[in-house]
Amino acid sequence: MKNFTILLFIFLIISCKSQSPIYNLGDGNTTIPQNSYQKDTENVLNKFSGTWVYNENGKIFSVTLNKAEMVKLINYYVDELQGSYSYSNNGNIIVNTALPVYAGKNSTIYGAILWEGDVNKVTSYFEDPGRPKMAAEVTLTYSNQNGVEKLHWQLEHTGTSAQLPGDSAPLLDFRVPTDVYLVKQ
Secondary structure (H helix, E strand, O other): OOOHHHHHHHHHHHOOOOOOOOOEEOOOOOOOOOOOOOEEOOOOOHHEEEEEEEEEHHHHEEEEEEEEEEEEEEEEEEEEEEEEEEEEEEEEEEEOOOOOOOOOOOOEEEEEEEEEEEEEEEEEEEEOOOOOOOEEEEEEEEEEEOEEEEEEEEEEEEHHHHHHHOOOOOOOOOOOOOEEEEEEE
């Protein structure tokens, strides 16, 4: 009987352990509880995953995006887009982050801020390793036109990191297109 009571007590302790709350990505929660999970329960991010290409007049801009699940941020978890890009002009490579060093948490495109009321629009953070002081966001708008999947890519400068005395002026120009339509490959 004593062993049964001990086992019952242990079972109750284990079963009473609190679960981390799960919230739908894009619910607009301003306060995110510690250890919670903002999950893409409606699979909105799936349509953005894949390789997307803009190819015109010798300019080739390629973006690869993946849905990453349960990525740990400071004190909670989130589903997000992670990706990389490359851009060339007449065969000359301008920038290429489609390298293993930029995979996963080192992605140069990351995050997923859903637009309220629009399941086809998401904003992510954008980084250019050659422009470390520049902050930028890209808004991606998904469309399917007669069976052709497209992303409208809109890149916008959002700020500049602080400079230390003696630093040279930061490079703030974009090395990739800022407003183009990409086609899913």
